[in-house]
Amino acid sequence: MSQHLLLPLVILAPSPTQEEPEDLDCGRSEPSARIMGGSDAQAGTWPWQVSLSQKGNHICGGSLIAPSWVLSAAHCFVKNGTLDPAAEWSVLLGVHSQDWPLDDAQVRAVAAILVPDNYSRVELGADLALLRLASPARLGPAVRPVCLPRSSHRFAPGTACWATGWGDVQEADPLPLPWVLQEVELRLLGEAACQCLYSRPGPFNLTFQLLPGMLCAGYREGRRDTCQGDSGGPLVCEEGSRWFQAGITSFGFGCGRRNRPGVFTAVASYEAWIREQVMGSEPGPAFPTQSRQPQSGPREAPDENCTIALPECGKATRPGAWPWEAQVMVPGSRPCHGALVSESWVLAPASCFLDSDRSPRYLDNWRVLLPSRPRAEQVARLVPHENASWDDASDLALLQLRVPVNLSVAPRPVCLPQPEHYFLPGSRCRLGRWGRGGEQGPGAERGGVAEGPTPPQRGFAPSSFSEPAPRPSTLLEAELLGGWWCHCLYGRQGASVPPPRDPPHALCPAYQEEEEEAGGCWNDSSWSLLCREEGTWFLAGIRNLSSGCLRPRAFFPLQTHGPWISHVTRGAYLEDQLAWDWGPEGEETKIQSCPPATEHGACGLRPEPAPMGVLWPWLAEVHVAGDQVCTGILVAPGWVLAATHCVLRRGSTTVPYIEVYLGRAGASPLPQGHPVSRLVISIRLPRHLGLQPPLALLELSSRVKPSPSALPICLHPGGIPLGASCWVLGWKDPQDRVPVAAAVSILTPRLCHCLYQGILPPGTLCVLYAEGQEDRCEVTSAPPLLCQTEGGSWVLVGLAVRGSRELFAAIGPEEAWISQTVEEAHFLPPSGSSYWPPEGSDLCPPDTARASGTPRAAVFLLLLTSLIQG
Ligand SMILES: *[C@@H]1O[C@H](CO)[C@@H](O)[C@H](O)[C@H]1NC(C)=O
Numbered sequence: 001m002s003q004h005l006l007l008p009l010v011i012l013a014p015s016p017t018q019e020e021p022e023d024l025d026c027g028r029s030e031p032s033a034r035i036m037g038g039s040d041a042q043a044g045t046w047p048w049q050v051s052l053s054q055k056g057n058h059i060c061g062g063s064l065i066a067p068s069w070v071l072s073a074a075h076c077f078v079k080n081g082t083l084d085p086a087a088e089w090s091v092l093l094g095v096h097s098q099d100w101p102l103d104d105a106q107v108r109a110v111a112a113i114l115v116p117d118n119y120s121r122v123e124l125g126a127d128l129a130l131l132r133l134a135s136p137a138r139l140g141p142a143v144r145p146v147c148l149p150r151s152s153h154r155f156a157p158g159t160a161c162w163a164t165g166w167g168d169v170q171e172a173d174p175l176p177l178p179w180v181l182q183e184v185e186l187r188l189l190g191e192a193a194c195q196c197l198y199s200r201p202g203p204f205n206l207t208f209q210l211l212p213g214m215l216c217a218g219y220r221e222g223r224r225d226t227c228q229g230d231s232g233g234p235l236v237c238e239e240g241s242r243w244f245q246a247g248i249t250s251f252g253f254g255c256g257r258r259n260r261p262g263v264f265t266a267v268a269s270y271e272a273w274i275r276e277q278v279m280g281s282e283p284g285p286a287f288p289t290q291s292r293q294p295q296s297g298p299r300e301a302p303d304e305n306c307t308i309a310l311p312e313c314g315k316a317t318r319p320g321a322w323p324w325e326a327q328v329m330v331p332g333s334r335p336c337h338g339a340l341v342s343e344s345w346v347l348a349p350a351s352c353f354l355d356s357d358r359s360p361r362y363l364d365n366w367r368v369l370l371p372s373r374p375r376a377e378q379v380a381r382l383v384p385h386e387n388a389s390w391d392d393a394s395d396l397a398l399l400q401l402r403v404p405v406n407l408s409v410a411p412r413p414v415c416l417p418q419p420e421h422y423f424l425p426g427s428r429c430r431l432g433r434w435g436r437g438g439e440q441g442p443g444a445e446r447g448g449v450a451e452g453p454t455p456p457q458r459g460f461a462p463s464s465f466s467e468p469a470p471r472p473s474t475l476l477e478a479e480l481l482g483g484w485w486c487h488c489l490y491g492r493q494g495a496s497v498p499p500p501r502d503p504p505h506a507l508c509p510a511y512q513e514e515e516e517e518a519g520g521c522w523n524d525s526s527w528s529l530l531c532r533e534e535g536t537w538f539l540a541g542i543r544n545l546s547s548g549c550l551r552p553r554a555f556f557p558l559q560t561h562g563p564w565i566s567h568v569t570r571g572a573y574l575e576d577q578l579a580w581d582w583g584p585e586g587e588e589t590k591i592q593s594c595p596p597a598t599e600h601g602a603c604g605l606r607p608e609p610a611p612m613g614v615l616w617p618w619l620a621e622v623h624v625a626g627d628q629v630c631t632g633i634l635v636a637p638g639w640v641l642a643a644t645h646c647v648l649r650r651g652s653t654t655v656p657y658i659e660v661y662l663g664r665a666g667a668s669p670l671p672q673g674h675p676v677s678r679l680v681i682s683i684r685l686p687r688h689l690g691l692q693p694p695l696a697l698l699e700l701s702s703r704v705k706p707s708p709s710a711l712p713i714c715l716h717p718g719g720i721p722l723g724a725s726c727w728v729l730g731w732k733d734p735q736d737r738v739p740v741a742a743a744v745s746i747l748t749p750r751l752c753h754c755l756y757q758g759i760l761p762p763g764t765l766c767v768l769y770a771e772g773q774e775d776r777c778e779v780t781s782a783p784p785l786l787c788q789t790e791g792g793s794w795v796l797v798g799l800a801v802r803g804s805r806e807l808f809a810a811i812g813p814e815e816a817w818i819s820q821t822v823e824e825a826h827f828l829p830p831s832g833s834s835y836w837p838p839e840g841s842d843l844c845p846p847d848t849a850r851a852s853g854t855p856r857a858a859v860f861l862l863l864l865t866s867l868i869q870g
């Protein structure tokens with residue numbers, strides 16, 4: 001809004017023609033003049049607006065209703081159930097800009113603050129306060145009272161009213177200097193229409209019950225609203241030639257969010273309370289009669305209709321045809337891919353421009369290509385993120401277009417997440433182009449468009465860009481992995497995982513990549529991560545170049561940059577979370593921390609939810625000589641542990657042809673799985689005297705990269721991890737090889753020894769299956785025994801001995817051999833590793849050997865006799 005000089009003063013005349021004896025003329029402002037999304041007000045337009053300061057700082061707004069009375073909101077003065085002392089507060093009247101020398105302003109001390117007895121919290125209503133000034137204000141053109149509505153006064157829904165204040169211009173974005181009073185036009189919303197909006201879960205999944213004495217004003221689509229610091233200020237509506245205060249700014253859910261209009265205290269409801277408080281003051285506030293009742297009728301009805309606003313951003317006709325895709329053309333360099341985030345702003349990596357001469361002269365030659373635009377857009381301004389040069393996570397710049405574009409199907413901005421956004425694990429995502437990369441990315445090899453490095457000239461031939469060739473690369477599908485997996489994969493041992501609503505450190509999507517041998521490390525590619533909620537696309541992350549060869553790739557979350565982007569752009573489409581369907585037992589209730597890590601990432605992490613059906617990333621299929629198939633366990637990127645009897649024929653010393661598959665879940669793998677196969681180039685056995693050692697290490701022809709379908713397990717040095725729960729993991733059928741896990745408990749060595757007297761090699765573990773679980777796994781493939789520790793990571797405890805479901809060769813005794821052979825194998829620290837009690841005599845009660853029936857019955861008997869013996 002343009003600034004004008006002060007308009008001629010209007011002399012106040014007494015108004016003897018009033019129908020009722022009113023001792024005060026109210027609600028008059030400069031005759032010519034006719035926050036968030038608002039604009040500078042003209043001086044003198046809102047002469048009742050006051051600023052309320054506590055110890056010298058502007059805290060709230062208020063309105064002058066009589067020379068000695070100011071109306072404001074209770075919550076400005078009541079903290080933690082206690083009313084502030086009036087002496088801490090002062091009232092500034094007749095100010096426009098709070099920065100200028102406040103020569104014309106009047107300052108008044110506060111003699112008393114009055115708050116309704118039953119005010120407790122804003123959301124329970126009665127959020128109003130009266131301030132009695134220590135001395136009356138001098139009325140004049142810049143200081144005048146507003147009219148108050150009587151309790152019978154009705155403001156029609158749909159009426160355009162105005163809210164004013166010096167509050168934040170956006171969430172967490174204070175009004176900049178020179179602190180000029182802001183005004184914003186807000187439409188009154190009917191009670192039913194407002195309740196309809198607040199009944200739908202919004203930010204933080206909150207719903208809200210509107211109470212009598214509250215009113216709503218704003219817009220379904222949001223974007224224009226009051227915000228922090230506006231509280232207590234007036235919402236005024238013009239009737240006849242007077243301004244009536246319909247509301248007191250009370251609260252909102254965020255500021256300017258979609259379907260979350262501002263909530264105001266309905267002043268009319270509190271006529272009686274106000275009159276009672278000011279009784280005896282001369283002159284008191286004016287409550288003129290309403291000149292005419294608002295017309296009810298067709299204008300009002302649609303407002304009571306329960307319609308909600310849908311997001312204006314993030315809609316794409318089909319994935320990959322991104323209507324926000326922007327290409328920034330800088331003379332002398334390859335095009336840089338970014339995203340349209342508002343009518344006027346494009347977000348792109350700052351690294352595209354850091355080496356450019358950024359003087360405005362150069363920007364003249366820059367162009368931005370947007371979908372469905374006939375011409376390339378000119379660039380007015382480049383705003384790099386202040387930390388872009390040293391922080392990869394802040395490698396962002398905003399480019400302002402010289403002329404805002406009309407938003408339609410295309411171009412259309414992408415939605416940006418609020419800082420507290422929690423992308424649910426399992427969210428459907430895609431990779432989008434970002435920055436200058438692409439040629440060496442995973443998709444480009446499948447026929448992505450290659451932009452030439454030819455520097456664009458002034459006056460492009462638009463036709464060469466308006467019909468982009470199909471880009472299969474931008475269709476790369478991805479599924480978001482759980483925060484725990486993502487946070488811990490990169491090895492922050494013991495670190496606690498940020499809970500939902502705290503910005504994550506990284507976002508990990510699982511996606512199908514080129515077979516790894518083809519592309520090598522993916523370090524030169526630049527991609528953004530787009531995630532969909534309720535059909536709306538969010539720009540969720542940008543690539544983390546430093547994540548090296550680890551998979552899944554980590555993306556820097558964009559949500560931490562929401563405040564910066566909205567501060568610069570004043571109108572980027574920050575959108576609330578749209579999907580909330582995680583259960584009460586969900587991830588948010590657990591405090592999670594990371595397991596120990598190797599330098600190649602953490603071990604024993606199982607992605608949750610299981611991406612694309614691969615549940616056990618360390619479970620390998622070991623195909624021996626094209627014939628037998630055994631289970632194997634990935635213990636390091638180049639090593640699989642298997643049962644010797646499975647991979648070597650008894651007495652044989654020749655290494656058979658062995659192939660290992662990871663990332664398979666059954667003989668008919670899931671279409672989106674990412675199977676990895678390797679040949680075995682050597683078999684290592686520990687040196688045991690006499691007996692064939694039970695465990696064999698298989699060396700793979702090349703390392704596998706950590707991924708949700710291939711990640712090493714942790715190993716346990718002995719005993720059983722404290723508090724762990726254990727499973728035998730195998731196949732029910734060696735033909736279809738669908739993994740099944742059977743819950744077991746591990747018996748103490750003594751019980752084990754008694755049960756299988758005399759027949760066990762040292763270091764053998766025995767397990768007891770949970771009821772009905774015995775038959776879940778077949779035995780010929782030598783299923784492994786796994787436990788999940790209290791910390792959540794999975795450890796390998798043993799491998800089944802030949803032909804047994806209950807007996808397992810323990811990993812612990814082979815720790816030295818495994819560690820020597822496979823440096824990267826990760827044994828958990830032994831601390832607290834065993835709950836086995838010290839063993840007393842090795843006297844076994846009679847009749848506990850296998851002969852006495854099923855092992856279950858034998859164990860029961862054994863436990864019983866142990867108890868009896870004390
Ligand atoms: C708020 O009140 C509670 C109990 O009345 C008290 O424990 C707490 O310290 C108070 N907080 C502040 C900030 O005054």
Ligand SMILES: *[C@@H]1O[C@H](CO)[C@@H](O)[C@H](O)[C@H]1NC(C)=O
Pocket residue numbers: 116118119124125126213
């Ligand atoms: C406060 O009391 C007044 C008068 O008794 C009543 O009209 C109003 O509804 C009450 N408000 C709340 C929030 O309890």
Ligand SMILES: *[C@@H]1O[C@H](CO)[C@@H](O)[C@H](O)[C@H]1NC(C)=O
Pocket residue numbers: 201205207580581582583584
């Ligand atoms: C969100 O709110 C809906 C309806 O109130 C409820 O059913 C759902 O459980 C809530 N979700 C969460 C995560 O609180």
Ligand SMILES: *[C@@H]1O[C@H](CO)[C@@H](O)[C@H](O)[C@H]1NC(C)=O
Pocket residue numbers: 301302305306307
């Ligand atoms: C509510 O909106 C729908 C669609 O806009 C319209 O068909 C219907 O007549 C409206 N109802 C009322 C009561 O205005």
Ligand SMILES: *[C@@H]1O[C@H](CO)[C@@H](O)[C@H](O)[C@H]1NC(C)=O
Pocket residue numbers: 386387564
């Ligand atoms: C830049 O980095 C500093 C130091 O880490 C941080 O305090 C500041 O908030 C960052 N700036 C932005 C815009 O994020």
Ligand SMILES: *[C@@H]1O[C@H](CO)[C@@H](O)[C@H](O)[C@H]1NC(C)=O
Pocket residue numbers: 403404405406
């Ligand atoms: C935007 O659309 C409006 C009307 O829909 C039109 O008047 C205006 O010229 C358009 N502006 C641009 C820059 O295309």
Ligand SMILES: *[C@@H]1O[C@H](CO)[C@@H](O)[C@H](O)[C@H]1NC(C)=O
Pocket residue numbers: 520521523524
């Ligand atoms: C990836 O990065 C590594 C180390 O930064 C480098 O040695 C390697 O050549 C890069 N690979 C490609 C394909 O750019």
Ligand SMILES: *[C@@H]1O[C@H](CO)[C@@H](O)[C@H](O)[C@H]1NC(C)=O
Pocket residue numbers: 391392393490505506544545546547554
């Ligand atoms: C991302 O990059 C930073 C350095 O910029 C690095 O410290 C970090 O480990 C990388 N990975 C994740 C998951 O943040």
